[in-house]
Amino acid sequence: MADSSHTTASFLAQTNALFRKNLIFQRRNMKASIRLVLFPMFLCLVLFLVQKVVNNELDKDPQLRCGCSCIGKNADGSCKKTVCGIEYSELGQAVYCPIHRPQEWPALLQVPDSASRFPDEPCQRNDSCPATILFTGGNRSLGESVARNFFTGTFTPNSSDMLQSLANIVLGSSSEPAHNNFLEPAFSSEIPVYILQSQCVPNFTLSFPIQIASRTMQKEVRCVQGLNLWCNSSSEINDDQFNGSTEGKSNEIVAAYDFLNSNENNFNVRVWYKRRDDHSIFQNSPPELVRVPRSVNVASNAYLQFLKGAGTKMLLEFVKEMPKTETRLSLDLSSLLGGLFFSWVILQLFPVILTSLVYEKQQKLRIIMKMHGLGDGPYMLISYAYFLFLSSSYMLCFAIFGSLVGEIRPLESICSTWLSKLKVLSNSDLFLTGLNTFTMNDYSIQFVFYFIYINLQVSFAFLAATVFSNVKTATAIGHICVFGSGLLGAFLFQTFLEDNSFPGHWIIVMELFPAFSLYRVIYEFGQYVQPGIPVGMRWKDLNDNTNGMRKVLILMILEWFVVLLVTYYLDQVVSSGGGMQKHPLFFLRSVQKKKLPSSSKPSMQRQGSTVLAQMEKPDVFQEREKVEQLLLESSTSYAVVCDNIKKVYPGKDGNHDKLAIGGLSLALSRGECFGMLGPNGAGKTSFINVMTGLIKPTSGMALVQGVDLQTDMNKIYTSMGVCPQHDLLWETLTGREHLLFYGRLKNLKGAALTRAVKESLKSVNLFHGGVADRKAGKYSGGMKRRLSVAISLIGNPKIVYMDEPGTGLDPASRKNLWNVIKHAKRDRAIILTTHSMEEAEFLCDRLGILVDGSLRCIGSPKELKARYGKSYVLMITTLNQEEEVENLVHQLSPNAIKTYHLSGTQKFELPKHEVRIADIFQAIEIAKRMFTIQAWGLSDTTLEDVFIKVAQ
Known part of the structure; x- marks a missing residue:
């Protein structure tokens, strides 16, 4: 194998190695990344199709459209002309018609229904239970004088001007008001209308004609006695109203008035009014109208008569709705989902990032990179940069796509335009104006807020990854967080935002959860593009304390940096697949190199070694004495020195503690291959895991190249090579790309790197026939094993750990691999485990046999055979x-x-x-x-x- 520079790979070199590896890896997974970035468009298309299908079904029902009629017929019986309008509609169809001149309705009071007024009283039998108006004020005599003018005496209808007649009396209804006033339910239903008078004529009934659309209906009118009841304070009124609404004791209260400091020169009144009792703050539908005008008019008219006499009146003749165009019943998913849709789309990145990070831990890909010299800093930097780039691309596509979305049905996007071009759906009624939240708000503000949020989201994914070690669990929790936080934001957090009485500091506390910060940003952007506010949000609007955007911005920036610091800390002290954890106060320790132990080593350990030696074989005892002698020297040429390493796994579920390694002492010189033999469960792999930093020893110490295992593991990693028991490879990278990556981590560059990779591939028979450039996922088990051995040896590491390197190889490949390892051990120390006696005898200079975690014998193969x-x-x-x-x-x-x-x-x-x-x-x-x-x-x-x- 080619030698590398004796210097450790720099931060920049490690970053370059990981960046190149990730670039290749992501290029091979380009389709998955593109699908992720295009996910918002796909979701929009799905929602649009659902909306279109539902709307088409709604359009098929003629009762959900303005009514039409045929005028004249052709000779063949077909309709010559069809006219539509409110005059041709049923009552249920009238709400969909264009209304140029809305109906004029008499103003009403909200009167409790007859069953709720004095329940179980005799007046229930003849519907004569009175309705009560409560009043109070600072001047009782004035209040009682005004209250006497609340109700009129007799009623004489004027058929020529019915509205004028009804304006002279106080009318009420127990029907619930509608969402609009185009069609007043009190006059279109069977529920009677009440006249509130100070005294009702016995068995009083009246009916008068009401014109609704194209038909005239007779409306029944009944008389209800109106009572005025003085209360000593507004608190007493409040209690009476509350008890009447919740306990069912007495629900006869129509309205209540507090005249406060009113007098002959000043009229100041507070009005309590009735509304439906089951109204829910979590209801998404538009709120019902409230019958307030008549309540205000009753008080105003009564005060005017108190000042000017009974002949003076302030008439409220009618109320009416604004004119409107024709409408159709349709499913508007954008209004239904609102900020929930946007937050869900953006939050979908969180489980993607979290799953990717946890996957590298579960598959031990991160720790194998760390064992070959990759530091935590380069790993976090490159991983963070990649996920930030992915999130930025995702948000950029979402913003561009959102700016092109159609606004007639806010979710009927450009997708529908494409469909109409393909003649899949007709979409001629759409026009392309863009989604207001993207097009009307300042793009620079959106960029800043969304960029900071995606940084915060990536940081939180790294934080969450420190506590997960299983991909399935992380995926489930991640998606629960996405959908749960979205629903809580839409149905809880937004309610608190719109409630002026809710404490502002608790809003800030809730915004510490990133999903709520995101929802707040989306909500405020939406508020600035409401109809009537065409400007959108600008930078100057951040100074407006009512929107809270400046506080959210500061909070997200501070939380971003805090989360990064906490993530780094937990990554060091919590071992969840990233290697040996550090002490919780590691940042307070000196970073200087720890000196080798001297003769001042605690006597307790010496005594323990002496006691243990009495139970050991002479060869094992001699090895222990050699280790203790080496620890007393100021320097040593030995590559590995293990002193009384012990590992105990705590018992679980009532089981006893498991001793994996029982006080193992070993000294290994450079150029030596040491083989560890033992039955399954003897502790061989546990010892390898301790020496490679995967698990922390319970007690004892080890020096690798003179560096303490427990305090300077990161430094040991730079001079170490590992062939794990199970191959840890990226399925989409080739054998050559694996070796290039690990070679760069070992500080190989340029021609030296190329030469080392070529020699490594040739040595393990992976160079010829295009095998080197084949994806590792397509390798056989033996080929993967040979690649793992090549990875462990590249870059000339000074200490190499091989856990059963010959497993799964055919005889020819195994013999060739043995020659590679035998050649490589000349200038480095190798520790390997094996179950093959032939392999151990061929490769190893010395052997140690472990049984139940303890070293039972040690020596060369010849010595062991001679001894036993x-x-x-x-x-x-x-x-x-x-x-x-x-x-x-x-x-x-x-x-x-x-x-x-x-x-x-x-x-x-x-x-x-x-x-x-x-x-x-x-x-x-x-x-x-x-x-x-x-x-x-x-x-x-x-x-x-x-x-x-x-x-x-």
């Missing part, structure tokens, strides 16, 4: 002559042990001190003359035999 292999293995296969074979073996070696017996084949272990090889050969030759020996063999103890013996 004190027997010859004799195998003999005969036909029904097992007893003779067994007698023969025991004659050669009385202490021989039979270890295997199956179908005539027996295997024996013969202690070496009891027998010579020549004696064995001679005994076999003699035995062949006495009985038939089908096969036999003599072998020395293998490494596999040693492993089994130690493991057992």
